[in-house]
Amino acid sequence: RSLSTVARKSLKIGLIPADGIGKEVIPAAKQAIIALGSDIPKPEFVDLIAGWECFTRTGVALPEETVEILRNECDCALFGSVSSPSRKVTGYSSPIVALRKKLDLYANIRPVVSVSPDVNQRPSIDLIVVRENTECLYVKEEILTIGEHGKEARATRLITERASRRIGQMAFELALARSRKHLTIIHKSNVLSVTDGLFRETVRGVPLLAGLNGKYDGVTIAEQLVDSAVYRLFREPEIFDVMVAPNLYGDIISDAAAALVGSLGLIPSINAGDDFVMGEPVHGSAPDIEGKGIANPLASIRSAALMLRHLGYSKGADKLDIAVDRVIREGRVLTPDLKGTSTTNEVLEAVLSKL
Amino acid sequence: RSLSTVARKSLKIGLIPADGIGKEVIPAAKQAIIALGSDIPKPEFVDLIAGWECFTRTGVALPEETVEILRNECDCALFGSVSSPSRKVTGYSSPIVALRKKLDLYANIRPVVSVSPDVNQRPSIDLIVVRENTECLYVKEEILTIGEHGKEARATRLITERASRRIGQMAFELALARSRKHLTIIHKSNVLSVTDGLFRETVRGVPLLAGLNGKYDGVTIAEQLVDSAVYRLFREPEIFDVMVAPNLYGDIISDAAAALVGSLGLIPSINAGDDFVMGEPVHGSAPDIEGKGIANPLASIRSAALMLRHLGYSKGADKLDIAVDRVIREGRVLTPDLKGTSTTNEVLEAVLSKL
Ligand SMILES: CC(C)[C@H](C(=O)O)[C@@H](O)C(=O)O
Numbered sequence: 001r002s003l004s005t006v007a008r009k010s011l012k013i014g015l016i017p018a019d020g021i022g023k024e025v026i027p028a029a030k031q032a033i034i035a036l037g038s039d040i041p042k043p044e045f046v047d048l049i050a051g052w053e054c055f056t057r058t059g060v061a062l063p064e065e066t067v068e069i070l071r072n073e074c075d076c077a078l079f080g081s082v083s084s085p086s087r088k089v090t091g092y093s094s095p096i097v098a099l100r101k102k103l104d105l106y107a108n109i110r111p112v113v114s115v116s117p118d119v120n121q122r123p124s125i126d127l128i129v130v131r132e133n134t135e136c137l138y139v140k141e142e143i144l145t146i147g148e149h150g151k152e153a154r155a156t157r158l159i160t161e162r163a164s165r166r167i168g169q170m171a172f173e174l175a176l177a178r179s180r181k182h183l184t185i186i187h188k189s190n191v192l193s194v195t196d197g198l199f200r201e202t203v204r205g206v207p208l209l210a211g212l213n214g215k216y217d218g219v220t221i222a223e224q225l226v227d228s229a230v231y232r233l234f235r236e237p238e239i240f241d242v243m244v245a246p247n248l249y250g251d252i253i254s255d256a257a258a259a260l261v262g263s264l265g266l267i268p269s270i271n272a273g274d275d276f277v278m279g280e281p282v283h284g285s286a287p288d289i290e291g292k293g294i295a296n297p298l299a300s301i302r303s304a305a306l307m308l309r310h311l312g313y314s315k316g317a318d319k320l321d322i323a324v325d326r327v328i329r330e331g332r333v334l335t336p337d338l339k340g341t342s343t344t345n346e347v348l349e350a351v352l353s354k355l
Numbered sequence: 356r357s358l359s360t361v362a363r364k365s366l367k368i369g370l371i372p373a374d375g376i377g378k379e380v381i382p383a384a385k386q387a388i389i390a391l392g393s394d395i396p397k398p399e400f401v402d403l404i405a406g407w408e409c410f411t412r413t414g415v416a417l418p419e420e421t422v423e424i425l426r427n428e429c430d431c432a433l434f435g436s437v438s439s440p441s442r443k444v445t446g447y448s449s450p451i452v453a454l455r456k457k458l459d460l461y462a463n464i465r466p467v468v469s470v471s472p473d474v475n476q477r478p479s480i481d482l483i484v485v486r487e488n489t490e491c492l493y494v495k496e497e498i499l500t501i502g503e504h505g506k507e508a509r510a511t512r513l514i515t516e517r518a519s520r521r522i523g524q525m526a527f528e529l530a531l532a533r534s535r536k537h538l539t540i541i542h543k544s545n546v547l548s549v550t551d552g553l554f555r556e557t558v559r560g561v562p563l564l565a566g567l568n569g570k571y572d573g574v575t576i577a578e579q580l581v582d583s584a585v586y587r588l589f590r591e592p593e594i595f596d597v598m599v600a601p602n603l604y605g606d607i608i609s610d611a612a613a614a615l616v617g618s619l620g621l622i623p624s625i626n627a628g629d630d631f632v633m634g635e636p637v638h639g640s641a642p643d644i645e646g647k648g649i650a651n652p653l654a655s656i657r658s659a660a661l662m663l664r665h666l667g668y669s670k671g672a673d674k675l676d677i678a679v680d681r682v683i684r685e686g687r688v689l690t691p692d693l694k695g696t697s698t699t700n701e702v703l704e705a706v707l708s709k710l
């Protein structure tokens with residue numbers, strides 16, 4: 001499902017590096033996009049702020065202006081990574097979670113594909129995690145009360161038919177486009193029979209929606225409880241093709257899948273809605289290596305490719321993906337997370353040289 | 356922390372095989388306990404029912420009688436595994452979740468230790484997951500409403516200071532008894548700042564409780580976000596020693612850790628409260644192999660050992676553990692989950708022969 005491709009003269013891309021290595025990898029992705037030249041409409045970049053550092057400087061983690069510019073002026077965006085305070089800080093709240101909701105980017109799509117050759121000799125992985133991106137525990141409705149035995153905190157986990165249906169449909173579309181056409185629904189309805197029961201039944205009901213006329217007949221459907229899904233991801237990852245999950249399970253499962261393919265530094269994602277798409281590397285802000293110039297830019301470059309593909313520019317997307325794959329396969333210019341000794345810039349240059 | 360060992364003349368053990376392979380592995384654990392002879396007080400077994408099959412037969416998944424007999428007559432219990440209906444069934448609700456709450460078995464303790472030699476050549480694992488067992492999303496307060504866009508389901512996630520403190524204290528005790536004395540707190544307070552914030556702060560506050568007088572000074576404390584914890588479990592499991600987690604994260608993390616050591620069929624657990632303990636293999640009811648006589652009884656035998664150790668019978672517990680370890684290390688008599696060809700009974704006999 002790509003966004004409607006009204007012929008664009010230029011592509012306005014919001015850049016929100018945010019914190020930590022986000023500030024090193026997003027500029028690299030920008031260079032890679034520029035290098036695509038005429039394969040995509042002329043890119044125009046808008047630098048935007050958000051994050052923990054932004055909060056400590058301005059008192060706001062996600063300035064209203066950032067949201068407004070993304071919403072009203074940009075075609076798409078790239079987001080880096082956010083640091084979290086090590087203690088609860090009043091007024092601070094994750095800007096990426098807020099952005100996903102404010103722009104209604106309801107699908108977090110995370111393809112996890114093995115690099116070849118796999119240094120760990122693990123079975124080859126090729127799956128997509130399709131994570132619901134707007135609700136579940138991420139609605140962040142939490143309250144604190146004082147009970148008989150001290151503090152009591154409660155959070156609401158929201159699962160709606162509407163959100164489950166649209167993420168389900170996105171997952172069926174993605175499954176249909178793949179060779180195995182296999183969809184696994186992740187839930188924990190043996191405990192959460194109402195919320196996860198609704199998620200499961202709604203996703204299962206997608207093929208029966210009016211107007212689809214057997215469109216998804218070729219897609220096979222399976223289910224896994226989230227605990228068992230993590231277990232099986234480690235033991236027999238080959239059973240998975242497309243996995244669709246409520247928000248928090250999707251968060252955990254995509255990290256589990258990432259662990260199988262070598263490094264979080266390779267895993268791209270997009271946050272996609274019906275009229276906006278934002279690329280985002282799955283890795284965090286990595287304070288331990290911040291500022292050293294050795295962050296792996298490949299997840300961000302791949303996120304740019306995913307974003308471009310979602311916008312309908314598959315030629316540009318393919319070029320980026322092929323260049324990244326070649327750099328990985330050659331194995332000469334890699335950052336330390338992939339047991340290499342190269343810098344962010346050297347890896348970027350290697351990618352650019354293959355475009 | 357073991358339960359007070361008033362000298363017992365006999366040990367009354369409730370047996371709840373429940374569903375699927377539970378009915379094959381719990382009898383094996385019973386035989387192993389009997390074979391301990393005078394190393395433990397004379398065991399007396401009480402057969403009790405619960406589970407999905409029980410529900411289909413009697414309309415109740417956890418008969419009141421089962422709870423009452425456990426509470427009033429038994430010193431401890433062994434629980435097998437439960438099957439879940441493949442669709443939501445009115446009136447059915449997981450009996451194991453209910454039992455944990457009704458008997459206030461607030462700590463689910465799951466040691467995960469590699470078998471040696473590890474067929475997968477993975478780094479050797481030796482950790483304990485300490486899972487809070489009574490709250491989080493497992494309070495099962497769920498409601499369904501009809502909103503503007505269709506059904507909306509909400510579940511409550513409850514985290515209390517009291518439950519976080521007692522599970523925290525259990526985790527510190529376990530960490531203190533180990534050579535590495537390292538405790539990792541698992542949470543997701545970058546999103547759930549109130550609920551997981553309370554969990555994190557309360558566990559961190561345990562060493563400062565009145566009367567402890569620096570007891571836990573030797574324990575080092577770390578933290579991991581749950582997604583990152585799963586990632587690092589795969590990538591660098593050696594960083595973990597004792598992990599303490601709210602209920603659902605603990606559920607997922609213990610399956611992740613189990614995947615690292617070869618088979619869920621090896622992982623034991625106890626559900627422990629201040630005055631009752633119930634052993635339980637971590638694996639499920641495995642409908643695919645039910646009735647074939649090839650279920651791995653080792654997790655159940657190890658659960659019996661953990662239960663006995665918790666009751667203060669470490670001599671009996673050691674014997675069982677050593678016998679199980681020898682059977683695994685010899686590698687001749689193993690069930691198919693461990694790439695062997697032996698039956699449940701053959702593995703049981705092998706264990707008995709080493710006692
Ligand atoms: C930073 C955090 C709020 C975020 C999430 O939980 O969604 C991250 O883990 C992710 O996966 O994008």
Ligand SMILES: CC(C)[C@H](C(=O)O)[C@@H](O)C(=O)O
Nearest residue numbers: 190191227437449451452606
């Ligand atoms: C069967 C299920 C309710 C249970 C749980 O989620 O606690 C199981 O997965 C476990 O880990 O004991």
